[in-house]
Amino acid sequence: MASPPDTSKTIKLERYNSYLRRVNSTKLLNASSKLLFRATLLVALVLVFFFTLNYPPFSNNNSHHLHITGNFLSSAFYSGTGGAAWEKKIRHSSTPRRPNGMSILVTGAAGFVGSHCSLALKKRGDGVLGLDNFNSYYDPSLKRARQALLSKRQIFIVEGDLNDTPLLSKLFDVVPFTHILHLAAQAGVRYAMQNPQSYVASNIAGFVNLLEIAKAANPQPSIVWASSSSVYGLNTENPFSELHRTDQPASLYAATKKAGEEIAHTYNHIYGLALTGLRFFTVYGPWGRPDMAYFFFTKDILQGKTIDIYQTQGGKEVARDFTYIDDIVKGCLGALDTSEKSTGSGGKKRGPAQLRVYNLGNKSPVPVGKLVSILEGLLNTKAKKHVIKMPSNGDVPYTHANVSLAFKDFGYKPTTDLPTGLRKFAKWYVSYYGIQSRVKKENHIKSEHPEDSD
């Protein structure tokens, strides 16, 4: 009889295998609980992130917020926006202090025209909330200084971009703005050759984004926005009237502003938004833009640097209808005051709405050579002039506004001539840049406190 097989080894092996299975299953258990623990931690962190921002996106009655919250979180995180305190500041800044006052969102509020208009609106009792991305197209410290000035007058500027849809939506959720004064833009005629995309991003994409938000808002705001004298481009009729051709822009800047006018037509036509475009003519004055000729000429003259003075290809002087900031502010307020209500609601047009375009100029073109001689007198310094043919950079030879339409509709009447306006600018300039002692001594320009200049 065959002896039974020796199973002792098999039994040992089975015991060993069962031991291994136990060990492995414990390991597996450990690994999966670790995984579970980490996932829970991650979820908890995300939740903490939501709630520390104190931002109530899910209780919002606008359903589109649900899918844009993620984007808003990123913008909120980087710009320090969101939260009850932030919303309170926004409401406080936007609340009118006069009966029937407006509640206005001013885009580009840290900019030249934006800061002046914000102060003027606040002064008469309107509620003003600013929006500005503080980009570095020119020295952002000047924008910060304007912001400080506005802040002293209880005007809050939200730091954000026109293309930040969730941010704009949020602002309209917090405040039912009656008006938008849209001045944020990529400005400058010549810079368009260096950075064309920035013009498309701000002046076209950003504008469309703002209009999308405005058309969906309830109530829809009325909108006044900055177009430009540059839309007249190669127009040769003179002075420029709103009836003249604007289909021959000479620069991409002008083309984007002209595109803005056509886009405004579309949103008025489809959604009933009331829109007014203002064609500004070379605006100058205290707190101005350092990229503009009168500003950098002043700087260069004081520093003894050579300045280029452009002539047309035919050897004629280049001229501009330089318009003083206070006149432009009056024009902006006049346009706001005569704006009718938008007619749409819930993103749908309910009837025809107002659509307007106005020139805001000075009716009095001045050659650039004359501008320089006025500055030389004010600064008591001879400029080192380099007269050259105007490069092919998008500039036009002259501008000259006919403003009779703006006069008829809201009494627009420019009152500051170039020598008077440049004197005010020079006073501000020497004070702001702290060079008053030198200029004052030599030129008897009494510096004025920057706040007095608006």
Ligand SMILES: O=C(O)[C@H]1O[C@H](OP(=O)(O)OP(=O)(O)OC[C@H]2O[C@@H](n3ccc(=O)[nH]c3=O)[C@H](O)[C@@H]2O)[C@H](O)[C@@H](O)[C@H]1O
């Ligand atoms: O009305 C507008 O819609 C635009 O106005 C402004 O553009 P412009 O009228 O071109 O002003 P600005 O650059 O100050 O040049 C002034 C003059 O100096 C000449 N110029 C310029 C530079 C130079 O080196 N030499 C020179 O002679 C130059 O040829 C011109 O004749 C705004 O910048 C623009 O954003 C837009 O708002």
